[in-house]
Amino acid sequence: MNQADTAWMLISTALVLLMTPALAFFYGGLVRSKNALNTMMMSFISLGFVGVLWALIGYSLALSAGNNWIGDLSLGFLNGVGLDAAGAIVPITIPHALYMAFQATFCIITAALISGAIVERMRFSAYLTFISLWSVVVYAPLAHWVWGGGWLADMGAWDFAGGTVVHVNAGAAAFVAAFVVGKRSEYRASTLLPHSVPLVLLGSGLLWFGWFGFNAGSALAASPIAGLAFVTTMLAPAATLVVWTFLDLWRSGKPTAVGAATAIVVGLVAITPAAGFISPLNAIFLGAIAAVPSYFALIIRAKTSLDDSLDVVAAHGVGGTVGALLTGVFAERSVNGVFDGLIAGNPGQVLIQGAAVLTAIVYSGVMSFILLKAISIVLPLRATADDESVGLDITQHGEEAYMHVGGASARTHL
Amino acid sequence: MKLIKSIVRPNKVDEVKDALARLNIAGMTVTEVRGHGKQKGHTAIYRGKEYNVSLLPKMEVEVVVADALADEAIKAIVDAARTGEIGDGRVFVFPVLESYRIRTGEREV
Amino acid sequence: MKLIKSIVRPNKVDDVKDALATLNISGMTVTEVRGHGKQKGHTAIYRGKEYNVSLLPKMEIEIVVADNLVEEAIKAIVQAARTGEIGDGRVFVFPVLESYRIRTGERES
Numbered sequence: 001m002n003q004a005d006t007a008w009m010l011i012s013t014a015l016v017l018l019m020t021p022a023l024a025f026f027y028g029g030l031v032r033s034k035n036a037l038n039t040m041m042m043s044f045i046s047l048g049f050v051g052v053l054w055a056l057i058g059y060s061l062a063l064s065a066g067n068n069w070i071g072d073l074s075l076g077f078l079n080g081v082g083l084d085a086a087g088a089i090v091p092i093t094i095p096h097a098l099y100m101a102f103q104a105t106f107c108i109i110t111a112a113l114i115s116g117a118i119v120e121r122m123r124f125s126a127y128l129t130f131i132s133l134w135s136v137v138v139y140a141p142l143a144h145w146v147w148g149g150g151w152l153a154d155m156g157a158w159d160f161a162g163g164t165v166v167h168v169n170a171g172a173a174a175f176v177a178a179f180v181v182g183k184r185s186e187y188r189a190s191t192l193l194p195h196s197v198p199l200v201l202l203g204s205g206l207l208w209f210g211w212f213g214f215n216a217g218s219a220l221a222a223s224p225i226a227g228l229a230f231v232t233t234m235l236a237p238a239a240t241l242v243v244w245t246f247l248d249l250w251r252s253g254k255p256t257a258v259g260a261a262t263a264i265v266v267g268l269v270a271i272t273p274a275a276g277f278i279s280p281l282n283a284i285f286l287g288a289i290a291a292v293p294s295y296f297a298l299i300i301r302a303k304t305s306l307d308d309s310l311d312v313v314a315a316h317g318v319g320g321t322v323g324a325l326l327t328g329v330f331a332e333r334s335v336n337g338v339f340d341g342l343i344a345g346n347p348g349q350v351l352i353q354g355a356a357v358l359t360a361i362v363y364s365g366v367m368s369f370i371l372l373k374a375i376s377i378v379l380p381l382r383a384t385a386d387d388e389s390v391g392l393d394i395t396q397h398g399e400e401a402y403m404h405v406g407g408a409s410a411r412t413h414l
Numbered sequence: 415m416k417l418i419k420s421i422v423r424p425n426k427v428d429e430v431k432d433a434l435a436r437l438n439i440a441g442m443t444v445t446e447v448r449g450h451g452k453q454k455g456h457t458a459i460y461r462g463k464e465y466n467v468s469l470l471p472k473m474e475v476e477v478v479v480a481d482a483l484a485d486e487a488i489k490a491i492v493d494a495a496r497t498g499e500i501g502d503g504r505v506f507v508f509p510v511l512e513s514y515r516i517r518t519g520e521r522e523v
Numbered sequence: 524m525k526l527i528k529s530i531v532r533p534n535k536v537d538d539v540k541d542a543l544a545t546l547n548i549s550g551m552t553v554t555e556v557r558g559h560g561k562q563k564g565h566t567a568i569y570r571g572k573e574y575n576v577s578l579l580p581k582m583e584i585e586i587v588v589a590d591n592l593v594e595e596a597i598k599a600i601v602q603a604a605r606t607g608e609i610g611d612g613r614v615f616v617f618p619v620l621e622s623y624r625i626r627t628g629e630r631e632s
Contacts, residue, residue, distance in 0.1 A: 193569060252566075298570045303571070441561075478615055509618060510616065515613060516529070517607060519605065
């Protein structure tokens with residue numbers, strides 16, 4: 001047990017937990033005002049349902065010994081998850097219960113990330129059912145394969161803070177969810193614009209802040225590697241933001257604010273798998289490179305009929321994939337003390353990283369599809385056309401984001 | 415000259431705009447308003463208290479057209495904004511005595 | 524009595540207010556609206572998509588004045604709100620049948 005490590009992990013856990021409300025602001029600002037609360041609730045509700053399920057069963061399935069494919073139930077209902085360091089799947093120097101809580105915050109935000117693909121039309125009860133089951137059936141096994149001593153770890157795939165487990169995983173699920181739930185009835189209309197870009201910027205700023213816990217906390221110690229992950233988490237999104245700004249200027253002559261917020265998230269996603277494995281200078285290169293595929297993925301997606309409304313696939317799926325592959329390019333044993341990547345003379349690492357990404361895409365995609373289809377037998381996935389027209393704030397929650405005096409002002413402002 | 419003031423569903427503004435554009439009516443003013451008619455409101459719940467929100471969000475679209483175009487414009491608006499359900503809105507017509515273009519100061523007829 | 528409804532550039536509201544004040548016209552209602560006329564919109568870019576924002580922000584100023592003040596008021600508004608560029612706005616004049624002061628309930632003439 002180490003007190004410095006414990007102090008840092010207490011803070012990191014709170015930082016990562018804050019990312020889910022931050023995501024709520026990010027997503028909430030991007031939708032129309034009549035769906036602002038519903039969109040934010042899709043993130044907030046994960047704090048409750050996914051948080052509890054993680055403690056009761058998800059944690060054990062993900063991060064107990066079990067076999068190569070899934071953990072066992074030995075840590076279920078927090079059995080044996082105590083205040084000493086014993087019993088965790090990896091060697092830790094912090095209370096086991098704190099390690100469980102830190103990992104919980106990852107599962108919570110991963111489930112919430114998916115919501116960006118289906119905002120403004122999915123029935124809230126169906127969504128809640130989906131992410132609850134998804135956190136157990138999809139997230140937990142994948143986390144086990146990568147972090148719980150499962151087969152992807154055995155294969156030599158490295159994922160520092162969850163590029164594959166969190167971002168590629170959520171991106172694949174988002175793709176499937178957008179496809180199965182279908183596009184918004186007004187998709188393509190000129191009125192589908194963000195209702196509050198300041199909220200989007202607030203959300204992206206808070207995400208960056210929280211992400212220091214996500215990446216530097218993944219060192220599980222107040223160590224030099226935590227310092228490395230912290231610095232790369234600062235530099236990579238900075239580089240993405242710079243390149244994104246030039247891409248915006250080149251394409252439209254104007255650096256957009258939603259673009260800047262998106263760039264920050266893409267840079268954060270891309271550095272996630274590499275954070276503690278590559279040098280700070282290479283983090284700048286990684287962030288710069290990562291801007292390009294996601295930037296064009298956004299443009300291409302907008303031309304398709306896939307209504308991945310808030311571009312979870314382009315930001316998290318593509319960004320996570322690029323980050324995972326570049327981890328295999330830039331990793332240096334002299335920096336991370338564990339493994340080399342392509343530039344340091346180990347080209348095979350890129351292939352292993354690619355195999356892990358592909359595995360995540362296939363598993364998450366197929367299982368998400370099955371889950372959604374199964375749920376649709378019991379619950380309609382979509383809100384009714386009327387509800388979608390009136391807005392999901394009123395119809396799903398009985399509230400409005402922006403009320404006027406007594407709900408009664410005759411004339412409101414645009 | 416007539417002022418045609420329509421209160422329509424928020425998601426019908428684009429269709430109304432397009433329908434009017436087909437009649438070469440380009441000038442319009444759009445305002446977010448709250449309206450109350452036959453359409454029932456909804457119940458909002460804040461911390462256990464229930465509120466009846468009877469003023470629902472609507473969009474007000476105002477156009478000023480020559481007398482000869484008024485009937486066609488009204489028909490275009492009604493056709494574009496209608497769903498057949500309660501809450502489709504209203505169209506009101508007012509006389510306009512005079513109209514000036516600010517840029518030139520000229521009076522229009 | 525007439526209702527004068529002006530759609531002006533948002534940055535011209537103060538000038539119009541001052542101009543009307545010199546005529547001792549102080550009662551007015553100002554509303555943020557979006558308008559669409561000859562002025563071209565601008566292109567909004569949101570991630571991969573470009574949108575043409577054709578409804579531009581304008582301010583609507585409504586005043587009710589006695590018949591003998593109408594000409595002067597219109598002149599004041601047009602002068603204060605004019606820049607000479609497309610997008611300056613419009614002034615419409617409507618008849619007012621009756622007017623009441625709510626505080627006293629008295630009918631005004």
